Every structure is written in structure tokens, then in C-alpha cells.
Amino acid sequence: MTYNLLDRGELAKLKGDQPERFSYEAKSGGYLKIQGLDLSPIEGIDTNKLNEAARIMRGFMFASLEASHSGHPGGSSGKTEQFLGMVLGGAMGFDALNPKDKGRDRVVWSAGHCSPGLYGGLSLIYESLKKAGKEFDKEKLHAVMGHDLLKFRKHDGPQGHVENYSPLADIATGPSGHGMPSAGGLAISHKASGLDTSVWVFMGDAESEEGMTYEARNLLNTVGADNMIVSLDYNHYGIDGDINEVVMTPYINHWSSLGWNVIEIDGHNILECVYAYRLAEQKVFDNGSPTVVIAHTIKGKHYGSVEDSNKSHGAPAKHDEYVDIMKKLGFEIPGVEGEVGKDIDIIIEALTPELTNYIVERLDIAKSLIKSEDELVSQMKSRLGDRPFKNPIEIKRPDVLPEELVFEQGTAVATRKASQEFFSWLMKETAFFYAGAGDLAGSVSVAKAEDVYGVINRENPYGRGIRFGIAEQNMAMMGAAMTADRLPGGYAPVSVFSSYGVFSSMMTNAIRLILIGNHLYPESKGFFILLSAHDGPETGEDGPTHQGLYWMSMYNAYPGIKVYKPMDANEVVEMSFHAFEKGEPIALSVTRPGTPVFKRGENACCGQFVPEAREAINGAYTFKDYKNNGNKKVVLAISGMQVLQNTIEIVPELESQGLDVKLLAVTSPELFEDLRATDPEKANKIFSDEEREITVAVHAGWKGFLYPFLLPADYVKRSICIDTYLKSGGVDEVYELAGLTPEGIKNKINKAIS
Secondary structure, eight states, X not given: OOOOTTSHHHHHHHHHHOGGGGOOOOOOOOEEEOTTOOOOOOTTOOHHHHHHHHHHHHHHHHHHHHHHTXXXXXXXXXXXXXXXXXXXXXSSOOOTTSTTOTTSOEEXXXXXXXXXXXXXXXXXXXXXXXXXXXXXXXXXXXXXXXXXXXXXXXXXXXXXSOOTTSTTOOSOOOSTTSHHHHHHHHHHHHHHTTOOOOEEEEEESGGGGSHHHHHHHHHHHHHTOTTEEEEEEEOSBOSSSBGGGTOOSOTTHHHHTTTOXXXXXXXXXXXXXXHHHHHHHTTTTOSSOOEEEEEEOOTTTTOGGGTTSGGGSSOOOOHHXXXXXXXXXXXXXXXXXXXXXXXXXXXXXXXXXXXXXXXXXXXXXXXXXXXXXXXXXXXXXXXXXXXXXXXGGGOOOOSSOOGGGOOOTTSEEOHHHHHHHHHHHHHTTOXXXXXXXXXXXXXXXXXXXXXXXXXXXXXXXXXXXXXXXXXXXXXXXXXXXXXXXXXXGGOOOEEEEEEEGGGGGGGHHHHHHHHHHHHHOGXXXXXXXXXEESBBGGGGGGOGGGOBSSTHHHHHHSTTOEEEOOSSHHHHHHHHHHHHHHTOOEEEEOOXXXXXXXXXXXXEETTEEEOOGGGGGGSEEEEEOOOOSSSEEEEEEEESHHHHHHHHHXXXXXXXXXXXXXXXXXXOHHHHHHHHHHOHHHHHHHSOTGGGGGEEEEESSOGGGGGGGSOGGGTTTTEESOOSOOOOOXXXXXXXXXXXXXHHHHHHHHHHHO
């Protein structure tokens, strides 16, 4: 029979006839609730001693907050038992006296504001080791001792948010939700390298509201990152209030519906924590999915009047309440305002020989879980087969370039074609290069590199392509974070991740975090390439939403990354090799339409010599020099191959007007500034300070990109650029709209120098 579903009676009849049409069984990962379960003791797990350790750890935390009158007590205190269950529970591989052992499990504090929790835990660990007579270099290990907490949040003490040089912290974190996907990048890299190491994450419930955590949860289950374990502090509160004001659907759905395994526990029950982490590490569900341990906790546990409220998030107690809190915890502190060091002495005294010996024994067990580096390298080689075990950043430019990396002069080749060939070639040269895109692999031309070993998925765990989907933030966080690690053998992963240049603005904060980590901990500095494809107005038909005109402004501002804008296909190859040689992250601009591969050598442009493409690595070079014919000199500093080509067309006209024209090809203002610092003589030959007075800058995008080549007084008058949004149109139409056709450029130059 047919049904008219707009008739309520027929709708009810359908429900009676075919009830399956009105129900949906969600497909999810495994589920286990051990919260409140009567659990058998575990050999070696002394819950009384671990609860005493939790008391002391909280004492260190609360003292640090009193010393600084700043910090985040709520989430820190709530994660105490989770920290101890993870580190001392026999599931995590960690060596306190060699905390950056390359075979260790990795730890990311996605809740990076919970630094009092990390530092309280480290003080507990290293004060115990000290009392047990273990010798160590505190500075070398970045260990935190009890009295270091007096300088918490000061320039020479433990920092306000978690930083990556600390033991038990492998990514510098702080902005909510960013740490979890960065941990996902580590998890993908480790599993795809054939390692059995786990990546552990401390995460808060409110930060799961951040969009990139959804993107990460989705991808990590899709690729089968079962080496990822999230310990989620489910205390129901963010900064503003109850998270139910934001997340009204059952919280567990936000994990289980994306296929994650879920284990629910009482996050203050140390035995439940230990059970959960061991079950997760042992992959109890055996389904290839990652696991989240949802730990039901009390925000600000034992932190006085703000316990179990959003007010505990970032508000240290007043002094009198602090004293009361500490005494209720069992610490008979002097409690003199401004003399927190005496309070810390009392906390350290609570570390009895019996307790310190137990903590050291548990740390020895954590250390025993780490395999030797030689064994791990052998394991990687066994699983990855005959792939070349080379560090990508150690791969040098061959004296003779491979045939596929040389593009015939005088032909038209899109620069994205050149980056495609470079990444594909590189993929075959090393086992530690990854390529991915934001659902644009074919368009931005990373698909050929992905295809060398295939896309990572459950059937192909050792692939090297990553299909991020439409998830630029997560892509940047994962892609950049996986490079900020050193695998056994010292192998350093490198990645390229790509979207249209106009969309790269969405990735800035993720990239910023890894750049900060590179700065803080250069021993684990990551090198990655943000491929900003379809740069310029060339995607004109899509209108202003897709025209990549201003994206580079953000990356020019960040220290530790440079924007490279090669002029043609051969320059793409040369600049890419140079980036690997420098080992500094780059945003690489490539374009969609076929553009000329410039002729070089004698009489190549306007009857003059054009240098080889290799000169692009200087950041700027003389594409055409003055004729020195006695006419008025003008330098045209140009970025972008289309505007260079259009300008070349009008040079004869400009010279016939009585000008002596020099064309300066600018491929990276920041690289040229480096050249000024390292080889000022060479830089001056290319472009002198005096020439800034006679320079006009031409760029099919943000005017500020070429400001270093102008005098401040000339920024406005002598900048030929695109400083507004354009309309839809073909390439020629859009360049005409922007006034950057040959005729338009000529008219603007004449106006600029008049």
C-alpha cells in the first residue's frame, strides 16, 4: 500500500506496520562501564599509597597557585588520580631519568592550562627520586622540584601553560581543543611507522566543543589510530558554566557515534583509573579504534568553596582559604602569606621513605615498558619493508636533477605541477614523508605523492597519504604536530598539507602552536610545508571567496615560518630543496593555470641575461638588469609569475618613455632579509638600500608582502597590488578588474613615479 505521510493517521499506521523505519541503531566502538564496579586488587597497585601520593600532588599544585596568585586549579586538581593512574599504573612507557627517550609513549596535555597538574606531578616524581638517592641533572631533564613552584608563571620558572620540553609533555599547548588533534598527528605517525607506542592525552570535557576536536575524532577512528588513548576529565564545567548549556545531547554520543571505544570510570578512584588505562593500552576491544576513558570527576576537587563549580577553573583561592584548604588536606603548614616556600617544605616532608620507594618502584616499571631504540628501529624496518630510512630534511639537492624535476624552458607549466612532481619524487626517497589535503588532493596536486604508498586507512596502516577531508584546522594541527617529534633512530617525520591559499588563514593558530614548540624545544623542531595552492586571483570564476589574495599576511607575521612564492616551475623545485636544507617550515605558494617556464641565460629577457632558477633561493634576484643608458632608473620589484610576465611585455614601452628598468624577481622577502644578514655584500648587489628610493612594488595580492623593498613614505604610492575584493571572472577578466594587465601595470607604474 502507499502512505501519505502528511496524514498523521497514516504516519501512525506506518509506524505500526514497519517500526524499523522509526529507529536507528548507531554504529559505535566498544563500550565498558567500570565506574562503581567492585574490582579485584592489582598486584603492585597499592591504592593507599597512591591516594597519599594524590594528596601530596595536590599540595604541590595548591602551593604553586598560592605562590603565583594565578593559574588553573579546577581541571588540575580533577586530573590528579588520572595522572597517577596513567604514569604509575603500569600501562605507560616512561623513563623519568630519560624523559625524552625516543621509545617512550607520548603524552599531550590538550588541557594545556592544567599546568599546575603537570608540575605538581613532576614535583612529586622528582622529589621522590631525590629522596631515594637517585642522581640527575635537573636542568638537563627540565625536571620540576618542589621549590621551583615558587616561580610558577614567572619568566624563570614553570610556565603558565604546558610546554613541550617538560617531561610527560610532548606538545606545547594552551588553546582549547588544539592538543587533542596534535596528539592525533603523533599517533598516526607512530602507527604508520610500525611502532607499538601509545599516545596519551589529558583532555577536558569543555574543549571537546572546539570544532577541530570533532575533525580529529572523526579522522582518528577512520584511520584506525588504536594507539591513541584520551583520558577525558568529565567534570561538566567550562569557564563560563555547565557544558550542558552548550552540549545538550548525551556527552558520550560525541565519542561513541564517531566510532571511538568508551570506558567510563570514577576519575577519583585510582584503581578504576589503573584498570581503564591498562585495558585501553591492551586494546581490550580489539576493533582497531581509539579509546577515550571518560573519567567522571569533580572540578576543583578539595579546593575549598569553589569545588565542583566553574569558578574553580582559573581562580586561585584567597590566602586565608588557601591555608584552610591545605590544612584540610592534612598539611600543617605555617601559612604565612608570601612565605610559600615553608609550606612546600612541609609537603616535601610528607614524602616518607616508604612512599618514595614505592613511587620509584612504579617508575622503574614504567621504564621497563620502553623497548630499546635498536629494537624499535629494527621493528620499523621490518614493517616498512624496503623503504629508504633517511631523514627527509637530510635529503640534498642532487647535482643533476632527476628528469621529472626539470621543466622545459619556454613551455607553460602550472607551478602546482612542479610541487606535485617534487613531492612524488621525495616520497620515494624516504620512509618518513607524509602528504595530505583538505578534500582537494587532485586539485592541489598532492594526490600523486599520496599514491606512492597509498592513503592511510585500516587496511593500509603504513600508507603515507592522509585524507583529512574538509577539515583545515585539524589538518594543520595534525600535519604540523607529527613533525615535532623524533622517532627511534632519530627519524624526523616531515609533512606537506594543502588547501587553497585563501583557506590557509583557517590554519594559522594550529601552525602557530607548533612554531612555538619549535622555538621552545629546538631538539625536536618540526619541518613541514603548508602548500597554499591556487594563489592569487587565478581562481577568479569562484569569486572573492576563493581568490587567494591576502593569506600570506598571516604567515609573514609569525617567526619560524617563511612564505615562498616561486616564479615558475623550476623555481618551485629549487626553493623546495632549499627549504629542506634550511629545515625551517614554509608556506609554499603554487598556482593553478599553466604559466611560462622562463627562459634563462644570455639574451633571455629583453636582450639581457636571466639567472638560473637556483637564484630564487636568495629571496630576490635580478631578473633583468639596467641598461645603464643614462635614463631615469626604476626598479620594479615583482612577486608572482603572471604579473612578472605581464610586466616583461611592457618593458620596451617603459624604456621608450625614457626609463632604465630593472626587474627584481621577489620569491620571498623574508629569505632576502636573511641574505641581508648573512651575506650583505651579495644582497646589496641584488638590491641595494639606495634602490628602495626608486622602486615600485607589483604584487597580485596583499601590498604589505613587498613593503621591505620600499621606503615607508612610498608604501601607498608605489605599491601596485590588489587591496580590495574582486568579482568572478576568468583569469584575464580578473587581472583586468585588478588593473594588472600589461596596460594596467604600465599606467600604474607611470602614476607611481610621476
